[in-house]
Amino acid sequence: MKTEISLQNPSVVKNPQTSLSGALKGCLGSLDGACIEKLLLHCASALETNDVTLAQQIMWVLNNVASTQGDPNQRLTSWFLRALISRSSRVCPTTMNLNANSALHRRPMSVTELAGYVDLIPWHRFGFCASNSAIFKAIEGCQKVHILDFSITHCMQWPTLIDDLSKRLQKPPFLRISVPSWRPNVPPFLNMSIEEVGVRLANFAKSREVLFEFNVINQDSSLSSRENPSFHYDSLLSNLNPSMLNLRDDEALVINCQNWLRYLPDEQRGSANDDSWRDDFLRTIRGVNPRMIIVVDEDSDLGSSSLTSRITTCFNYLWIPFDALETFLPKYSNERIEYEADIGHKIENIIGFEGMQRIERLECGMKLSQRMKNGGFFSVPFDEETVGEVKVLLDEQASGWGMKKEDDMLVLTWKGHNSVYATAWVPYGFDD
Numbered sequence: 001m002k003t004e005i006s007l008q009n010p011s012v013v014k015n016p017q018t019s020l021s022g023a024l025k026g027c028l029g030s031l032d033g034a035c036i037e038k039l040l041l042h043c044a045s046a047l048e049t050n051d052v053t054l055a056q057q058i059m060w061v062l063n064n065v066a067s068t069q070g071d072p073n074q075r076l077t078s079w080f081l082r083a084l085i086s087r088s089s090r091v092c093p094t095t096m097n098l099n100a101n102s103a104l105h106r107r108p109m110s111v112t113e114l115a116g117y118v119d120l121i122p123w124h125r126f127g128f129c130a131s132n133s134a135i136f137k138a139i140e141g142c143q144k145v146h147i148l149d150f151s152i153t154h155c156m157q158w159p160t161l162i163d164d165l166s167k168r169l170q171k172p173p174f175l176r177i178s179v180p181s182w183r184p185n186v187p188p189f190l191n192m193s194i195e196e197v198g199v200r201l202a203n204f205a206k207s208r209e210v211l212f213e214f215n216v217i218n219q220d221s222s223l224s225s226r227e228n229p230s231f232h233y234d235s236l237l238s239n240l241n242p243s244m245l246n247l248r249d250d251e252a253l254v255i256n257c258q259n260w261l262r263y264l265p266d267e268q269r270g271s272a273n274d275d276s277w278r279d280d281f282l283r284t285i286r287g288v289n290p291r292m293i294i295v296v297d298e299d300s301d302l303g304s305s306s307l308t309s310r311i312t313t314c315f316n317y318l319w320i321p322f323d324a325l326e327t328f329l330p331k332y333s334n335e336r337i338e339y340e341a342d343i344g345h346k347i348e349n350i351i352g353f354e355g356m357q358r359i360e361r362l363e364c365g366m367k368l369s370q371r372m373k374n375g376g377f378f379s380v381p382f383d384e385e386t387v388g389e390v391k392v393l394l395d396e397q398a399s400g401w402g403m404k405k406e407d408d409m410l411v412l413t414w415k416g417h418n419s420v421y422a423t424a425w426v427p428y429g430f431d432d
Contacts, residue, residue, distance in 0.1 A: 033073045036065060037315050040077075043084055044307045044351075055088055068340075069331045072322035079344035080315065083351035106341060108191035111200065117188055118156050120339055121324050122397050123420060126412040127258050127296035128157040129393045130422035133386035135254055136164055138292040138424075142252040144174045148245065148290075151258035152183060154190045155197050159204055166208035175205065178215040178245060182232055184263040184359060186349075187342035217244065233264060233277045240284045247288060255285050255293040262297055262362045282375040286427045293377065293425040295368060299411060299418040302350055303361035314350050318343055320414045327398045365409050365421030377425040379408035386410075 039058050046055040059081060066078035109117060118124040139145045151157065158177060165172045179194060190197070198214030205212030219235040239245070247253065264278040275283065285293065300317040304310050321343055329336040349360045363371070369379065387403070390410060394401045402413045412420040 033315075033319070036062070036073060036077050037312065040080055040084070040311050040315060041308050044311050047084070047088055048307060052088070055084075059084060059088075068337070072319055072326050075340060076315070076319055076322050079340070079347045080311070080351065082344065083348040086348055086352035106187055106189060106338075106345065108189040110191055111197075114154060114156060114188055114190055116335070117339065118153060120329075120335060121321060122393060122401055122412060123321065124153055124156070124259075125393060126390065126403075126410075126420055127422050128160065129390050130382060130386060130410050131256060131258065131294045131296060131424075132157065132161045132164065133389050134294060134380070134382060134424045135161065135256070135292065136168075137383065137386070138254065138380075139173065139252050141170070142173050143171075144176070144248070144251040145254065146176045146178065146248070146251040147254045147256055148285075149177055149179045149256045149258075150260040151179075151256065152186060152260060153188065153258065154194070155179065155201060157256070157258065158201060162201070162205050162208055162210050162212070166210050172208075172210045174211040174213075176213040176215065176251065177201070178217055180217045180219070180236060180239070182219050182236060184260075186263075186359070187345055215246065237277070237280055237284055240281070240288070242288060245288065253288060253290045255290045257293070257295045257297075259297050261295060261368070262303075263359050265356065265359075266303055266361060266363075279371070279375065282372070282377075286376055289430065290427065291430065292380065293372075293427075294423070295372070295425065296420065296422045297365075297368070298362055299365050299421045300362050301364045301367065303363060307351070310350055314347060318347065320417060320419050324398065324400060324414055327400065365406065365411065365418075365423065368421075369407065369409065369423065372423070372425050376428050378428060380424040380426055381408040382410050382422070382424065 039062055043055050043058040043062070046052075046058065062077060062081045062084075065074060066081045067074040068078050069075075070078075118128075135147070147158075149155065149158075155177070162175065165175065177198075179198075181194065183194075194216055198216065202212050202214055217239050219232070219239065261278065261281070264276075264281050266276045266278045268274045268276055269280065298317075300313060302310055302313055302317075304313070322340060325336045325339060346360050349358060372379070382405075387405075387410070390403055394403060394412075400415045402416070404411050404413060406421075408423065410422045411418050412422075
């Protein structure tokens with residue numbers, strides 16, 4: 001299955017005098033990952049210099065390599081090609097376009113489907129496991145706990161923690177979970193509201209005899225109704241105060257950020273002296289005196305303003321889930337197709353958009369650690385019990401998955417390549 005692209009004159013690739021010959025040098029007959037990456041970079045350079053003809057020529061070659069049912073490189077290429085076509089359509093919309101039938105339409109999942117989705121590979125479960133273990137230790141002896149949850153997986157993390165709390169030797173604490181009403185418009189999507197998720201969590205907690213409360217932090221409608229996406233962030237930050245969060249003196253507060261911090265822009269909010277939304281968020285949550293802050297995210301740098309830099313980093317990072325899924329799911333598996341489509345959604349945003357529309361702005365673990373230290377936090381190492389729990393999780397996965405420690409981080413790896421990092425932090429001067 002190809003990604004269809006219309007070209008004015010595909011035969012130009014046969015002419016050795018065209019600029020395409022330079023892009024293909026050393027690649028003809030051997031379109032491996034390195035050559036595909038080279039073609040993607042040449043295409044990006046052509047688009048940045050408005051050389052539409054050369055961009056079309058390279059896309060034609062890529063279109064003959066890309067396949068949604070091919071090997072991992074071919075499948076990954078198909079999504080990069082889609083992203084480049086999306087970008088090029090804004091440069092010259094009359095000469096390049098996607099097949100009208102190939103638009104992304106991602107259906108919302110049921111809770112059962114979402115559970116299977118996060119279990120496909122340990123991309124999410126790794127962070128859940130490391131975080132829950134660290135939280136469990138941090139709240140030991142606490143009678144009341146409040147978790148402020150910033151994540152994109154619709155609270156899938158919490159049933160396991162609730163179950164663990166129900167089994168601890170002391171009486172389970174009163175557990176309150178608060179989530180913002182706004183989440184980034186990214187997969188996975190769920191076919192129920194966050195309020196319905198809260199009701200299900202409450203019923204599960206009741207079955208485990210854990211006292212439970214679920215709150216939704218609503219946005220300021222006067223801000224969130226504006227068209228400028230920055231108002232979503234302004235509204236969110238304005239609600240992160242003790243009054244709006246209904247913080248209680250007798251509760252231990254934990255902040256949980258799972259694959260979420262990347263969606264806060266790192267640009268300065270206004271004048272040159274202003275913090276970015278990302279730094280402002282960290283400064284704000286530090287001010288509410290949390291017992292622990294958990295940050296889990298994908299271990300890659302995708303926030304560069306350079307398109308070619310983002311393509312190189314993205315191509316050499318996102319092959320990981322494509323390769324991992326290849327090990328156990330057939331090429332026509334709906335589970336694999338849907339999971340990879342969600343990665344394709346991410347690629348299209350990273351490559352196809354700029355400005356505030358480009359919301360996927362990953363920051364690697366080492367850079368995040370420096371940002372946290374600069375923001376007044378110190379890292380908390382994961383203990384051996386947590387490491388053991390993560391190892392048990394990974395023992396149930398394909399043999400390519402592993403884990404390593406980098407400073408105080410835990411890092412999920414695939415065939416030795418960093419995939420996801422987990423970190424735990426405490427504010428300097430934390431007042432228990």
